[in-house]
Amino acid sequence: MRAVLTLVLLAMCTFGFGQEKFDMMAVQKFQKELNTEYADAKTSPLNTEDLAKFKSLDFYPINEKAFVVAKFIRTKDEKPFKMPASGSIKQIYVKYGEAHFVMDGKELKLNIYRNIELSKREEYKDHLFLPFSDLTSGKESYIGGKYIDLKIPAGNTIVIDFNLSYNPYCAYSHNYSCPKVPLENDLAIEIKAGVKKFHN
Template identity: 65%
Template sequence: MKNGIAFLVLLAFNFCFSQSKFNKADTEKFQKTINSEYADAKKSPLMEEDLKTFKTLEFYPIDAKYFVNAKFVKAKNEKVFEMKTTGTRTPKYIKYGTLYFKLNGVALHLNVYRNIELSKTEEYKDHLFLPFSDLTSGKESYIGGRYIDLKIPKGNTIAVDFNQAYNPYCAYNHKYSCPLVPLENDLNVEIKAGVKTFH
């Protein structure tokens, strides 16, 4: 899987598909699950030397203010494009929509994307990919930004829990090829939630 889609293993970690209220237990379960995966030599993206001493990833304190119910506006007439990655792989995506929300009183928006190949599978036909970077990137969080997995909403709102933001696999191992965060998803605020930088 070293040259595969870096975030696939983490798809199962998202628990905010349909809820509209923050649930701390969901994030605690997310943290426990991701730690368990990373400690497992068969699944872990960690390099061998890091796996030997791994105990837990470092997380920001769980904070309900980083759970938002965003307004979802579906994109129209978008064209499929090749998303740049840290390697030579250029997976095909399409912009599926835009999320509008507020954090600490600041109005923000992020685009969500759909992986063309992934959407052809039954298991991930409703999957949406939310990559983002923010003012913590390169400081407290991974320089390349972080990801959140979502599902296509049935209505015009979608719950986003930044407490469940995770790093791409290339934050841990250079052998992986990971999608780069599009420039339009660089937030001019600090998102002090989710997984912090490694080491």
């Protein structure tokens, strides 16, 4: 179990925090660091065969329109729950807030969560978890949706850069137990940004 938790923690990298304007260099850094993580046998979720021939993840072209500053609504008095997962290991989360934004002329909402156990660690005390799926899921991107790491905002807005979205480890191996995207975070639009589905 410790190994699985360690890998989960490694996956939760805090890229792009603190930016209020689109930052292409931050996205490029994210892509480079993700590729470095996946190329390293000590941190990679890839199996031995895929790791041996790994060169790079497949990313969508960097898309400035996939960067949004959303209205953040803090939701209080939410009850912690076990988020459904692809495997037997289910982690405890609590709904922390909602992000409201407009993309492609559509008003959208995403729920944002906090991992209870992870938040007890000093380095993750401000960490928030945003799982989502969209109309590219199962086509160009992973069928199970993607994740974005966020930071607790100081005010009533929160930056979401979908260019920083990445696949759950389950997209690369069935050996992991990954949180499933809640139905309320399934968006009825295409978001062509972030990591595409993995081709081994």
